[in-house]
Amino acid sequence: xxxxxxxxxxxxxxxxxxxxxxxxxxxxxxxxxxxxxxxxxxxxxxxxxxxxxxxxxxxxxxxxxxxxxxxxxxxxxxxxxxxxxxxxxxxxxxxxxxxxxxxxxxxxxxxxxxxxxxxxxxxxxxxxxxxxxxxxxxxxxxxxxxxxxxxxxxxxxxxxxxxxxxxxxxxxxxxxxxxxxxxxxxxxxxxxxxxxxxxxxxxxxxxxxxxxxxxxxxxxxxxxxxxxxxxxxxxxxxxxxxxxxxxxxxxxxxxxxxxxxxxxxxxxxxxxxxxxxx
Numbered sequence: 073x074x075x076x077x078x079x080x081x082x083x084x085x086x087x088x089x090x091x092x093x094x095x096x097x098x099x100x101x102x103x104x105x106x107x108x109x110x111x112x113x114x115x116x117x118x119x120x121x122x123x124x125x126x127x128x129x130x131x132x133x134x135x136x137x138x139x140x141x142x143x144x145x146x147x148x149x150x151x152x153x154x155x156x157x158x159x160x161x162x163x164x165x166x167x168x169x170x171x172x173x174x175x176x177x178x179x180x181x182x183x184x185x186x187x188x189x190x191x192x193x194x195x196x197x198x199x200x201x202x203x204x205x206x207x208x209x210x211x212x213x214x215x216x217x218x219x220x221x222x223x224x225x226x227x228x229x230x231x232x233x234x235x236x237x238x239x240x241x242x243x244x245x246x247x248x249x250x251x252x253x254x255x256x257x258x259x260x261x262x263x264x265x266x267x268x269x270x271x272x273x274x275x276x277x278x279x280x281x282x283x284x285x286x287x288x289x290x291x292x293x294x295x296x297x298x299x300x301x302x303x304x305x306x307x308x309x310x311x312x313x314x315x316x317x318x319x320x321x322x323x324x325x326x327x328x329x330x331x332x333x334x335x336x337x338x339x340x341x342x343x344x345x346x347x348x349x350x
Contacts, residue, residue, distance in 0.1 A: 078346065081255035085255065098341075104334070188205060235309045283328075
């Protein structure tokens with residue numbers, strides 16, 4: 073077994089497409105970090121799961137922060153006000169804020185779908201423009217796009233920053249642009265996760281298998297709260313310099329980070345050494 077690096081950040085996102093919370097330690101379960109994407113909003117007009125992947129309608133999701141405690145979600149708005157998932161007015165308050173009728177739920181709809189905007193068109197025409205969208209399914213019975221764990225390395229973040237020539241990409245907290253669950257500090261260079269496809273990693277007491285490189289959408293380019301400004305380079309650099317197959321034999325896509333499935337649940341903590349299994 074070889075050491076790849078150490079866990080420098082653990083993040084869960086209790087409500088899909090909202091900002092998340094950093095953790096010192098947590099359980100990595102078969103469905104990801106405990107409490108991750110446990111809730112989502114449903115657009116009452118379309119019945120689809122709300123996602124900032126359609127920024128024209130839902131980019132304001134990234135101005136709200138969600139935290140979780142004993143299955144109760146607290147949502148904090150940009151002005152500092154907050155509401156809990158147990159509040160009887162939560163759906164009305166969220167609907168008023170977003171300007172769309174939505175419902176907060178912990179139950180994924182059957183055959184759940186979300187709208188995914190063409191990222192190249194978003195960069196070309198802007199976040200408020202009407203662009204081509206595609207309805208895509210979510211993981212069966214979950215609010216995950218594809219897999220329960222998203223891994224990203226500091227080497228990838230540093231490489232994107234160097235190519236972009238801007239510190240906005242990886243300033244404090246800016247790792248959330250790419251919405252990872254686990255950020256791994258490593259001494260490797262470049263997009264090192266590209267080489268992990270099909271490999272098993274031991275993180276603390278858990279073991280995961282990398283099943284795909286992570287194709288990027290427009291979300292990393294959007295503003296995330298007041299501290300992370302909009303930056304089209306967050307996607308443009310990846311599209312120009314790391315366009316690789318997300319899957320073995322697949323077509324090339326802009327990728328940064330990797331998706332993983334959980335082979336053995338266990339506790340993971342900040343500072344854990346990440347090992348590549350033999």
